[in-house]
Amino acid sequence: MGFTHAVRFPVAILTAIALMGIVFAFLASVIGKHPVVKPIDPTKINFTRLHYDRPVFDDPRPPVRTPPPTMPDLSFAPPRLGLGDPAPRPRSEPGPDDFRIRSSGVDHDPLPTYRVNPTYPPVQQSRGVEGWVQLQFDITASGAVTNVVVIDAQPKGAFDAAATSAVARWKYEPMVRDGRAVERRGLRVVMRFDLAD
Numbered sequence: 684m685g686f687t688h689a690v691r692f693p694v695a696i697l698t699a700i701a702l703m704g705i706v707f708a709f710l711a712s713v714i715g716k717h718p719v720v721k722p723i724d725p726t727k728i729n730f731t732r733l734h735y736d737r738p739v740f741d742d743p744r745p746p747v748r749t750p751p752p753t754m755p756d757l758s759f760a761p762p763r764l765g766l767g768d769p770a771p772r773p774r775s776e777p778g779p780d781d782f783r784i785r786s787s788g789v790d791h792d793p794l795p796t797y798r799v800n801p802t803y804p805p806v807q808q809s810r811g812v813e814g815w816v817q818l819q820f821d822i823t824a825s826g827a828v829t830n831v832v833v834i835d836a837q838p839k840g841a842f843d844a845a846a847t848s849a850v851a852r853w854k855y856e857p858m859v860r861d862g863r864a865v866e867r868r869g870l871r872v873v874m875r876f877d878l879a880d
Contacts, residue, residue, distance in 0.1 A: 793822045793867045794856040801849035803876060807841050814838050815875045816846040822867040826855045834871065846874045 807814075817834040831851050833843045850872070857864040 790859050790861065793826075793858045793870065795853065796826070796856055797854040799849045799852045801842075801845040801874065801876075804842060804845055807876070808878065811878060812838065812841055813875075813877050814841050815873055816842045817871065817873045818846055818850055819869060819871045820850055822855045822857060822870060824857050824864045824866050826857045826864075828853045828855070830868075842874070842876050845876075849874075 814837050816836040818831060819834050820831040821829050823829055828851055831847050833847065836843055836846075858867040859865070
């Protein structure tokens with residue numbers, strides 16, 4: 684038993700060495716058949732220069748302006764104040780005598796009682812962008828403005844948020860029909876955003 688065990692160990696070692704020699708010989712023959720890949724000469728690599736898009740406001744061409752729809756409109760310009768000058772009252776904001784609320788019960792269309800001047804967007808002001816927004820909204824029987832939506836604008840999306848936010852805060856005397864206050868739907872207005880000269 685001890686002799687058999689003593690013989691197996693050296694035989695296993697010799698067999699393993701022989702197998703390793705065969706594997707290495709096979710690998711050497713495989714590697715020798717394939718040529719070694721030569722490194723690419725870095726002088727032959729071509730690089731293409733990337734062309735970056737320029738910002739839209741750097742375009743020297745004047746923007747194409749679409750005329751706003753013809754209907755009563757309101758113009759808004761950012762205030763230009765000097766030292767000691769009083770703040771001007773927005774043209775669209777009524778004074779105490781600008782509107783008189785009719786309470787006689789006679790049929791009439793909605794009458795504006797309070798209007799908020801929209802804030803000129805700082806980004807559009809710094810770029811010198813002017814434009815307009817056409818809005819549609821409803822007036823409830825209590826005189827509140829609801830369902831404000833943008834119908835059209837130029838340029839698209841530049842003044843939509845400012846115009847919508849301002850109109851949503853307007854107040855009206857509601858429309859009266861047959862002596863009763865009723866809802867008025869589909870009222871439209873155009874807001875112009877013009878920079879002061």
